[in-house]
Amino acid sequence: MKIIDGWLDIAERAETENHGGKLLEHRWIRLHDTTGFVGPSIAHLQKPETRASYHLIIGRDGKVYQMVSLALVSWDAGIGEREFQDLQYPNNRGFGIAFENLGEVYVNDEGWHIAEKPWFGATVISLENIDWKSKRAWHSYTKEQLVVGSAIIRLLATEYGISELWRHADINPNKSDTNPTFPVDVMRGIL
């Protein structure tokens, strides 16, 4: 795996116009969940009115999609997230990577269902770790996407000198991604 002119060679291109200018620095990686399946999530992020994007999305099968050149700013930390670690504009200071993961899901009698949002694309999934009392669960990550994710984090750390890894929930306490089942300490150990 290598980066050629800002594009990861193994990634399928899924370009969007939702991005800013050149990155200011290569300080950190911001980690997210798509909260939807990868196809509908990409379609949603390619609409100009969405005004959001990730550099990379890692599918549940380990397939990687790239939406924005690694030379440019992706819009994954929100409009309200203008400051982090005493620095302005967290989007300008590194890369945004999303894992295909539905986040928090809810159960009914037929199986697991997720809350209605237009970009989810599907409503029923199967899950482990069902908490029948609360009727909620966190969607687990697949081994395939965690293996690819760790390889990408290692590559970005080597190529760009990335030294920090943050979940979106670290940047904004109102967010819950990546979800609590994500092995963030293992991923931080790569840096």
Ligand SMILES: [Zn+2]
């Ligand atoms: Zn997020």
